[in-house]
Amino acid sequence: MRRVIVSHQVSDLPNVDPTLFHAPTTADFSMMGASTHRPRFLLLYGSLRDRSYSRLLTMEAARLLEAMGGEARIFDPRGLPLPDSEPEAHPKVVELRALANWAEGMVWCSPERHGAMTGIMKAQIDWIPLSQGAVRPTQGKTLAVMEVSGGSQSFNAVNQMRVLGRWMRMLTIPNQSSVAKAYQEFDEDGRMKPSPYYERVVDVMEELYKFTLLTRDVSSFLTDRYSERRESTEELSKRMNQRTI
Template sequence: MSDATTPNIADDSFHAIDEAQLFPTDRPTHKPRILLLYGSLRQRSFSRLMVEEAARILERLGCETRVFNPSGLPLVDDADADHPKVQELRDLVMWSEGMVWCSPERHGSMTGIMKTQIDWIPLAPIGGVRPTQGKTLAIMQVEGGSQSFNTVNQLRILGRWMRLITIPNQSSVAKAWDEFDDQDRMKPGPFYNRVVDVMEELAKFTLLTRTQAAYLVDRYSERVESREELSKRVNMPKAVAKD
């Protein structure tokens, strides 16, 4: 039905809120699937150690986790998308229902290794499904000096751009070299407690949103665009045959 108060809205693409889709009664029972990415290839990579610690916490919270090793991942445009490491990463993204991104801060920003992983995740659909749209995301960073939030701020921008449901909490660990013991386990303390907070929040948001993720990020503007593109194709004038 047309509404005179909003004449610029395309009525056939404008939908009332469907509470049945927001609050489904049929929900999956499998463990939340979380993919964890880190941003350094050093032998003792603190971003990797943080991710491994996060994975242990997530598993205790009832999640299934997988950690991607970026070693061997080519630069974007320096290899085809069928490169084995690219396919491994994309398959894991498709498998996941949520992600953790953890990068060191280098020169005031995330590392190239972290950005390369994100850049290999396409925005365009794979098999008709956008790889990241509607999945949850937690962001963390480590630094060698005093605490900074440059990298988590950048990761948050990327998460929004990738249409991920980026949770409010985040973790930034200063002087990371002093936060891990000789067995590469994170020491107890405020920084560790914050990591637990972030993983707990990620698990909750993933359980809360994974069933209705596609509906949550369904957009009026894209429904209008799809309708208009279809109309253009259907009404495209036929080519005039030449003698």
């Protein structure tokens, strides 16, 4: 990737390596290709109940993403062990991580329980590493957050998931969905009834889809960091020195 150096600015930064410093420009984006495959989305939900409203809401989100032209896959958390209770080779962990690597965007949907996201939701996120060697399962990928609650509308769960999304270095979209009294919002067949809540879900998925189209081909550029370039350069230098000894 071409590095654009602004010499008069770098000269004022004595602690910055000018060979690694990059002043981004719009030209950087024009150098990147455009994907032609359908946008890929992984959807996670945080309840194991037979009639799980977070699962039903997640299914509605998946239908919307598919209708827009995307490819949506929903992970079933049943059988996923608690973090660190089983080795990483556990089949459900392998399945979850493979889906995280495959996806270009994600949807996290949790019930609010005791004023927070559920442990089931958090366990899924905790099993996804920030990096696996050269692979970054979440970094630079888009994220939409949603929650359901049994009482009045709340934003505790979505706020928590936003913190996690930021920690996982994801591009969390501005819009979000919080469905109050979720038991009233779905019919007997598990489909969401027409309402402002449903329209908000449409808005959120539409926004997620747009952000994914905008960023999926440039995610590696967006997560390319000076500090990591410096560390890689130092590590390479150490290896070269060891070979010459």
